């Protein structure tokens with residue numbers, strides 16, 4: 060098995076005009092280097108590359124127009140192989156490229172070596188994730204050309220949620236829409252929920268734990284996890300439903316859409332933009348960034364205060380709902396930008412849940428240092444954990460698991 | 464005060480082609496008579512009138528085209544005043560007509576004597592309840608002409624929910640849509656939730672009870688009640704969201720609407736029909752009537768079994784969510800057609816909620832006789848109550864309260 064050690068795995072997370080990457084020398088948890096190409100195909104493109112050597116980091120920023128993702132990946136390859144901070148000698152040193160693919164539909168429930176058949180399936184799912192799967196697909200093709208000898212592996216955001224049972228994944232509409240249009244709950248952020256819940260299970264040392272994982276980033280979702288498996292999650296067919304997010308409304312009565320279509324003169328596209336891009340913290344409080352919202356609240360801004368109230372209230376409702384689904388809970392996890400850094404939000408969420416035996420330790424709740432931390436009191440019946448998410452490492456880890 | 468006794472209050476509940484009524488001699492709880500005009504303005508109109516004398520009841524059915532609600536009410540008046548079973552001598556014997564009005568917006572939080580100003584307000588709310596408020600309005604005008612000396616009183620389905628706090632009634636969309644288009648949670652079935660929760664508070668003999676009231680009729684909704692006040696409810700802007708119902712989907716990711724609009728070729732109106740009229744028990748299980756669904760399940764029908772699973776699962780999630788909102792619960796109430804009659808559904812809902820201390824007594828759960836019944840075990844930490852709802856009596860009761 061020792062030949063598998065020091066396996067270089069490059070993780071790629073592509074957006075419509077961006078490409079993030081991290082290179083891992085598995086099973087080492089810290090990346091060797093990481094970087095980000097932004098504004099691909101747009102004026103002002105740049106690439107920022109950082110190499111980690113022991114406790115130091117060295118960053119290079121390159122500007123100059125990057126016309127497409129293929130160009131971007133070529134530049135990444137150059138940064139990996141050339142100059143003083145080269146980390147590999149040639150593209151052949153990369154054993155696998157792990158691709159974050161947003162939508163795996165019902166077909167993919169784990170990391171998958173990419174074949175023509177798999178590519179075909181990812182393509183078939185374009186309509187379910189029109190903003191993500193096409194660019195993920197594009198980057199797979201680009202990576203196949205750039206890292207010819209590497210295994211290309213897809214890790215899907217939806218995969219972890221494929222264990223959700225029918226009663227939770229079906230909507231109460233005729234089966235025809237499920238069969239014909241694939242309408243069901245898929246859930247997202249699966250890689251993050253899987254990663255943090257596995258950390259929690261280790262920490263609790265209890266395989267059959269009942270866990271609620273709360274991912275609060277720009278997108279927000281919450282998942283009920285039983286015996287390490289997702290059994291319900293707040294994002295549904297798309298990443299819109301459930302919790303209130305940076306710019307998304309979360310749950311909203313569809314009657315609102317019907318009503319506004321009839322009375323406001325908006326098009327359906329404008330309404331989709333409204334609930335996806337102009338709502339949530341931004342729409343209610345004036346900024347999609349929780350740090351700004353906190354500043355505004357401190358300055359006495361009532362709209363920002365309302366945004367925080369709505370945001371916390373919905374999390375509390377979902378904790379309650381998932382406690383019912385799990386028939387009790389062992390632990391709740393806070394993760395991602397807001398979950399890891401906003402101690403006030405954790406306090407607002409955990410207050411008045413004493414009926415579940417949830418007791419936050421106010422002192423432990425502050426001063427989080429970026430590592431798993433238990434922040435409940437000694438008497439709390441439920442563990443409250445802050446766990447830094449690490450989707451890139453989880454992708455590398457799943458690829459490594461598949462290849463060894 | 465004795466002059467107020469024996470006050471005749473006629474309660475009217477109008478639908479687009481129907482008119483239901485009950486006459487109460489307040490404060491007597493049993494109606495003197497009740498009836499139903501159906502297929503108003505449609506071929507095959509009929510009116511069925513029943514008079515209750517001691518423990519006997521006498522029914523008359525009249526057929527013959529009823530062209531509109533005004534015609535219908537004239538016939539009702541004739542039935543009330545003429546023949547062997549006349550219950551009043553003239554329209555002037557009616558002290559008040561209590562109208563069920565579906566939508567009271569933010570303006571009405573209790574029973575309201577109808578003035579021109581009130582009528583104007585009800586009219587302004589037409590767009591929020593286009594199927595109901597116009598016909599309710601129409602019947603108010605008809606009743607004003609028919610019962611000239613009676614007080615006309617409106618009792619709103621939304622009124623009980625006006626105590627819901629901002630964090631629960633606001634959607635996470637910009638305030639503009641709240642101010643300009645009145646987009647917020649209103650909630651419905653308020654008269655029923657108020658009625659049964661007051662019965663429960665009396666039964667528990669505890670004013671500051673934490674109660675979850677579950678109304679399962681053709682429409683279904685669930686309400687969190689603290690100190691006798693609604694603090695959250697599952698129906699929202701319209702009566703579509705929340706629980707799965709006879710023909711309505713309940714909660715569904717609005718992305719589904721956007722997706723189907725783009726890919727299915729349906730119009731928005733067709734999609735509204737889909738989620739409002741072709742979904743729920745009907746859409747998933749093949750009938751909107753729970754009795755049919757139960758029959759099909761007994762015959763081994765998988766779709767009907769799935770419908771029941773979805774239906775129960777969502778109730779359980781809402782019980783959990785509202786337990787969080789209330790920070791614990793004293794009692795849950797089952798009411799309306801399914802809630803009162805379907806012991807299997809109550810069992811499915813209450814199972815695996817032991818984390819809340821909910822313990823159903825399986826023997827007591829059966830053999831319900833139409834009166835308030837406690838069906839939990841002696842050890843259960845939460846009371847489980849079956850309470851027959853009685854919206855008509857509650858309307859009469861609120862009118863009576865207003866006039867005495």
Ligand SMILES: Nc1ncnc2c1ncn2[C@@H]1O[C@H](COP(=O)(O)OP(=O)(O)O)[C@@H](O)[C@H]1O
Nearest residue numbers: 275276277278347348349350395396397400401
């Ligand atoms: N110290 C902090 N306090 C409050 N919120 C924070 C803090 N640091 C980051 N955030 C919030 O985290 C969110 C972004 O989370 P992140 O997990 O980085 O997002 P993404 O979903 O894009 O991965 C932003 O709303 C940001 O304001």
Ligand SMILES: Nc1ncnc2c1ncn2[C@@H]1O[C@H](COP(=O)(O)OP(=O)(O)O)[C@@H](O)[C@H]1O
Nearest residue numbers: 679680681682751752753754799800801804805
């Ligand atoms: N014995 C029963 N078992 C199961 N369901 C029942 C039973 N009796 C009535 N129901 C159901 O109750 C529902 C109607 O409830 P009801 O409260 O009368 O409706 P509405 O909302 O129109 O007032 C129907 O789905 C019906 O099948």
